[in-house]
Amino acid sequence: MTALLAAYDAQLRGPSEFRGAEDVQRIGPVTVGVFPGGRGFASYPDLGGAGERRIRSLVREVAAHFADRPAVRSAEWKTRGHDAAPGLAAALVEEGFAAEDAESVMLGEAAALTGDVPVPGDVVLREIRAEQDILAMERMQGEVFGDPDWRSRAERTIARVASGADIVLWIAESGGRVVSAGRLEPVPGTEFAGIWGGATLPEWRGKGIYRALTAKRAQAALERGVRYLHSDSTEFSRPILERSGLRKVTTTTPYVWTRGG
Incomplete structure (x- = not known):
């Protein structure tokens, strides 16, 4: 299980998630991209040990990044259950992100x-x-x-x-x-x-x-x-x-x- 999860974090989080994006930028440890059709996306391999205050700041910056781009109609911040991310869910909701149904990562x-x-x-x-x-x-x-x-x-x-x-x-x-x-x-x-x-x-x-x-x-x-x-x-x-x-x-x-x- 540990080896599978490590391979997932190393290979499937980060650059591989942004293939086909029209624009890709970094905001701290978070990669943000815009895909055809006006779909924004935010993800990362990890948040580098960021605390709750820093995470709130990151979420505000990412939300503003997408809001400042009129072509972006919606944007997804992809969270993972095993990440150390104190206060992330609350910060996302405060910035207007709505949680969808949780899914199981199967490997x-x-x-x-x-x-x-x-x-x-x-x-x-x-x-x-x-x-x-x-x-x-x-x-x-x-x-x-x-x-x-x-x-x-x-x-x-x-x-x-x-x-x-x-x-x-x-x-x-x-x-x-x-x-x-x-x-x-x-x-x-x-x-x-x-x-x-x-x-x-x-x-x-x-x-x-x-x-x-x-x-x-x-x-x-x-x-x-x-x-x-x-x-x-x-x-x-x-x-x-x-x-x-x-x-x-x-x-x-x-x-x-x-x-x-």
């Missing part, structure tokens, strides 16, 4: 997740890259997550695939309908790949489909020389990933500031 060896998982006989698993398949996948995920903006996300995914981005998309279908899906994204310069976007229609849960898609993505990770998998998981997916072989090493809670919110 594990990709090799432990590659076993075959049986699925119902009418379910077909396949890797996709075609535009119409991506649209169908994102439509299903939008339905599961209650996301009315699924088409914009689909367009971004289609553009990334067309540009040659190393992103692996898997779906499960029954009767031509997408019933589950997920993606794998290797993190350049690290031993990790993220497994994201896992969603299954309610009536298809509990049948091993999501675990089977996780195994397919783990196999794709090994083919790319990736050692570890990671995921920020809701309480829906955490038990499934634990059964697949990932371990909960900490939690992460996003605090989100919204312009005019």
Whole structure:
């Protein structure tokens, strides 16, 4: 557990979180970035032992940084449960950041997740890259997550695939309908790949489909020389990933500031 968490802190916090950002700056130990679409983001490997007064000052500076940039519509400060950060939650709330649901940070060896998982006989698993398949996948995920903006996300995914981005998309279908899906994204310069976007229609849960898609993505990770998998998981997916072989090493809670919110 300690070795996994140390690898997570060293490799997945800091520069690797800001790939694709249009602007990246430092405010003390905190890295702040602005991504396409007006999304701000703040993170760090650690806060360098800062006390409560210094943390309040950092939060004020970060909030002002985003507020002074009209193109930023919302910004996330990503916290982790194992960090030493006295007074951070209260300081974020004071500056207008609202806590979202905590998620479990899941980590594990990709090799432990590659076993075959049986699925119902009418379910077909396949890797996709075609535009119409991506649209169908994102439509299903939008339905599961209650996301009315699924088409914009689909367009971004289609553009990334067309540009040659190393992103692996898997779906499960029954009767031509997408019933589950997920993606794998290797993190350049690290031993990790993220497994994201896992969603299954309610009536298809509990049948091993999501675990089977996780195994397919783990196999794709090994083919790319990736050692570890990671995921920020809701309480829906955490038990499934634990059964697949990932371990909960900490939690992460996003605090989100919204312009005019």
